Amino acid sequence: QVQLVQSGAEVKRPGASVKVSCKASGYTFSRYAIHWVRQAPGQRPEWMGWINVGNGNPVYSQKFQGRVTFTRDTSASTVYMELGSLKSEDTAVYYCARLMDPSRYFDWYFDLWGRGTLVTVSS
């Protein structure tokens, strides 16, 4: 079954870091780029960046540059998103999403999404 399975909900203190995993199955992991999108309660989705799963190169949204890191483990078919210096405003559901067409890295449409990981930042 083609799917992205994300890690479970997290509760963090302000200033801490969180690492969310996204495990792919049912398709050739290295062929498809993975993007990360977050959605705060009642808000529009917000793009964080993407990782070229084939070579591991990340691209970050300017907003998160310096605070977020994308990595991947090809042996585990898993990508990771780590966000540091957490603030209450980082409370959101974090999604990984697969690029629709592996041959078109620059057509950013997503046909497969994880179910999301709720990250709550609270003191």
Add this chain to the structure above:
Amino acid sequence: ETVVTQSPATLSVSPGERATLSCRASQSISGNLAWYQQKPGQSPRLLIYGASTRATGIPARFSGSGSGTEFTLTISSLQSEDFAVYYCQLYNNWPPALTFGGGTKVEIK
């Protein structure tokens, strides 16, 4: 940064009626636009990409049109399962940026 505005914020429609949703970009994005449907507690679902191409498995009652700065999603005859929030999404590859509109909630009238 390209600003994306969706209208209306809420659309009240009776089942079987037509719904027309609008998405406006602050600068021309050619056809680099997608539409997603999101239901409470669920991930977004891709409906339309490239402004007018239906994604795999999407019913023909969903159609997209537009180019440049003005885009439209039309649901020709609303079914009960179509009541949801709809987001448009556009992107620029360089500098890398991807933006979602504020969403249109389609509710039962």
